[in-house]
Amino acid sequence: MVTATFRFYEELNDFLPAERRRLAFTCVCARAATCKHMIEALGVPHTEVELVLVNGESVGFERLLADGDRVAVYPKFETLDISPLLKVREQPLRVLRFVADAHLGALAHLLRMAGFDTLYDNQFRDEQIAALAAAEGRIVLTRDRELLKRRIISHGCYVHALKPAQQLRELFERLDLARSVLPFSLCLHCNAPLHSVDKAQIVEQLPPAVREHYQHFLTCEHCHRLFWEGSHWRSMQALLEPLLNEA
Structure with missing residues (x-):
């Protein structure tokens, strides 16, 4: 039987029951359990983990646990470059692209x-x-x-x-x-790139009020929707502005 002591840090504690948060606790591990297996068995998804130390040494997810091991598990570090220590992923993502679930x-x-x-x-x-x-x-x-x-x-x-x-x-x-950030460069509906379009080319598609008050337009290369700097655009800009200013 293998028993190991675990300590999770910062927001990783949100995944743990109250009695295990922000303190070291000891538990029995499954036979031939890896760090990844036990971290997830305790409720923490491996994608939330940036650094694992076993007995003070940085290890990968596949490291087998031995009796008496002390495991420290950390989330993303905001200000400290720990890239020389990282062993849990082969490489970082160079381009940020997402896929969101149904909710x-x-x-x-x-x-x-x-x-x-x-x-x-x-x-x-x-x-x-x-x-x-x-x-x-x-x-x-x-x-x-x-x-x-x-x-x-x-x-x-x-x-x-x-x-x-x-x-x-x-x-x-x-x-x-x-x-x-590249604001208003992608279609909000289908995720395809937006391109500028001459007003003369699409003037017949515009509502009368839009035709009168706006001169600059973008169109989606996929769904062909049109976008202009109306009230919806201004609302979205107001949402982004404080995020960019704070950064």
């Missing part, structure tokens, strides 16, 4: 508004989301911790906030999104 449609809409390639379909099944993430190097966004435990998902975020604007703020802070 995060409003968040997907806001991420597209900010210019982040975000796949979303409320008919996506969990296995489809996992497959897309693995095949296209996407970060899974979900409030379902069991989805994040799927083996083929290497990068994911458990979204803690409940309201879309708060969810967007959470991701901006956690993933440092401000420096990668």
